[in-house]
Amino acid sequence: MAETLKGLGVSPGRAAGRVCRMAAPPELPAPTPVADADAELGRALDALRATAAELAERAEKAPDADARAILEAQSFIADDPGLHESVEAAVRSGKDAAHAIDEACAHHRRALLAAGGYIAERAADLDDVRNRAVAAVLGLPVPGVPTPGHPFVLIAEDLSPADTVNLDPDSVLALVTSRGGPTSHTAILARARGLPAVVACREVSEVGEGTWVSVDGLRGEVEVGIGEEAAAEIQRLAEAERRRTSTSRGPGRTSDDHPVKLLLNIGSAADLAPQGVDAEGVGLFRTEFLFLDRREEPGYEEQVAAYAAVFRAAPGGHVVVRTLDAGTDKPLPFLGLAEETNPALGVRGLRVSRVRPEVLDTQLDAIAEAARQSGAEPWVMAPMVTTVGEAADFAGRARARGIARVGAMVEVPAAALRAERLLKELDFLSIGTNDLSQYTFASDRQHGDLADLLDPWQAALLQLIADCAAAGQAVGKPVGVCGEAAADPLLATVLVGLGVTSLSMSAPSVPAVRESLAAHSLAQCRDNARLALGADDPGQARKMILPGW
Known part of the structure; x- marks a missing residue:
């Protein structure tokens, strides 16, 4: 049964x-005596460098920006001088190459988990680096x-x-x-x-x-x-359903023609190569992918070229650009930021401009020039906006460069609670449900035992989205969702019922979301939103909305 x-x-x-x-990952054999520490260290570091090179090669062949950025980050971990120093210390203390790599990775893994937030996400990446390097040292197949x-x-x-x-x-x-x-x-x-x-x-x-x-x-x-x-x-x-949705075309609309823009999350112009997906523009251009694989900051001209390429390739010419989303939680060597005990609550996103304002200024200059060269009118938003003052300052800096549509990511509850006031300074809001969930529920995104708290059907998260959407409706300004929640076809009806005006997602998710909206009227979406907001937990919400749950 x-x-x-x-x-x-x-x-x-x-x-x-x-x-x-x-x-399964490679198992460590019994420790072996080390006769030549220099030779043993060479074996260990050669394995790590080979792992870094392999991951970098995989990154170059990655089919999309998300995969490319993740693999590049893994490659940097394998090639990190701090990890190499820990391996050397372990070898000098008498450990053989395999056990030295294992011990060093275990030490750094504990530090990553203790940091929490995005930094903790690197623990799984470090585990993979450890497995690959240990397999290389032992001459075993990579798991x-x-x-x-x-x-x-x-x-x-x-x-x-x-x-x-x-x-x-x-x-x-x-x-x-x-x-x-x-x-x-x-x-x-x-x-x-x-x-x-x-x-x-x-x-x-x-x-x-x-x-x-x-x-x-x-x-x-x-x-x-x-x-x-x-x-x-x-x-x-399932195959019949895929064939049916693959022919889905046209703008996002409910069954009674209420418009909802369906947009793409991308990292570069390469993500806009012909892929058979009919979208209405780009709702999240993650500019940090231009920075993540760099030891030095990309220059002004290089940034102009990268942004202009996206502006020219985007469907309908509509692009929402997110300025650099990095910091101590997603460290970039050229930023030179100090280490923090809790990076997820530290200098990240727009906050980097507090200590390195010239990085944001150069990026805004490059976006403005790329817009002039391409004839586009991009919308530009900052990540991790928290206060009205931050919103006003960012808007002033962007508009001084001729950028007409300026907005903010809503990723912390403080921004959601002040959404109406933020919109007096800004032209639009875009809700990043991934971080908003993490900060609303005080739950680490990589803590498996707390994964249910990050379910985007949680009513508290939906209430914050509803508050943002209501603020947008009150002043006639758009409020979209660009977090992973936008890719859920059923949840999309709830978000539209809450008042969200656009949904941005990865390309393969667009057809199913379009079909789901087309099967519901705006009144049905509002009913779904009401039910989800009234539910005590995500399971109950889904059960009330999805028959047979």
């Missing part, structure tokens, strides 16, 4: 097939995605970016992990590839290899022991 396991649905869609598990020779549902404790980035959708039908949360790398990259995914499904670790399962990435359910015939029928229906 089939059994249903529950987790968090993070990438919608259905799929069914046989289970295959990720290969990775299995290749059984038939389509399968991939089950793992968690997935590293290097594993996820090259998943073949023709072979991997769906992803299920026992750890992770709705904003984990697994979730983000699964959505970017259109793969159904469920995370934080602890019981999936007990499912045997080869078992037939179905995965529902919207409901967050994994049905175990369904049988081959049932799996074939689920796959047939």
Whole structure:
């Protein structure tokens, strides 16, 4: 008899097939005596450098900006001088190469987890670096995605970016992990590839290899022991649904023609290459991807060229540019920022301009020049705006350069609570649900035991979105959502019912969201919003809105 396991649905869609598990990380052998410390150190550092080079090569071949940035960050971790120094210290204390790498990575992992926030997200990346480097030292195969020779549902404790980035959708039908949360790398990259995914499904670790399962990435359910015939029928229906939505075209609208702009989240012009997705523009241009792989700040001319390329390629010429979203939580060497005990609550986003104002000034100058060269009229917003004063200062600096439409990301409750006042200084707001969830619920985005608190169906988060949307309606200014919540087809109806005017997401998510909105009237969206706001927990909200939940 089939059994249903529950987790968090993070990438919608259905799929069914046989289970295959990720290969286990390499096990350390018994320690060996070190006769030549210099030679042993050389082995260890060679393994780390080879790992860094391999990850950098994978980054160059990555199919999208999210994957590219994540892999580049991993490459930097493997090549980090601080990690190398820790490895050297371990070797000098008598550890062999494999155990020195393991000890150094364990030390840095504890520091990352203690920092919390985005920094803690690097712990999973460091684990992957450790596994790859240890495998290289021991001459073992690098752990990775299995290749059984038939389509399968991939089950793992968690997935590293290097594993996820090259998943073949023709072979991997769906992803299920026992750890992770709705904003984990697994979730983000699964959505970017259109793969159904469920995370934080602890019981999936007990499912045997080869078992037939179905995965529902919207409901967050994994049905175990369904049988081959049932799996074939689920796959047939899923493929029919994909074919149907792939022909979806036109602007986002409810069934009674209420407009909702459907936009794309991108990192560079390369993400706007022909991909068969009909969108109405770019709702989130993450400019930090131009900075993340750099030891030095990109110059003015280089920035102008990168921004102009996006402005020329964007559908309808509509682009919302987010200025550099980095800081001590996502450190860039050229910023020279001091280390902090809690980077998630420190100098990040717009706050970097407090200590390095010239970085933002150069970026605004480059955006303005790129707009002149391309004839575009970009909207520009700052991340981590918290107070009215910050909003006013940013707006003044942008408008002084001829940028006409200036806004802010709403990522902290303080901004949401003062949304109406912020909009007296700004032209629009864009809600980043990933960070807004983290700060609203005081829950680390990578803490697997707290993943349910980051579920975007949480009523407290929806209330903050509703308050922002109401503020926008009061003054006739747009309020969009560009966080991962915008990619959920069912939640999209709730967001529109709350008053959100645009939804920005990865390209594969657009057709399903468009179809979901087209199947609901504005009145139905408002009913869904009312039900979700009144629910005591996300499960209850979904159950009231989705029949048969």
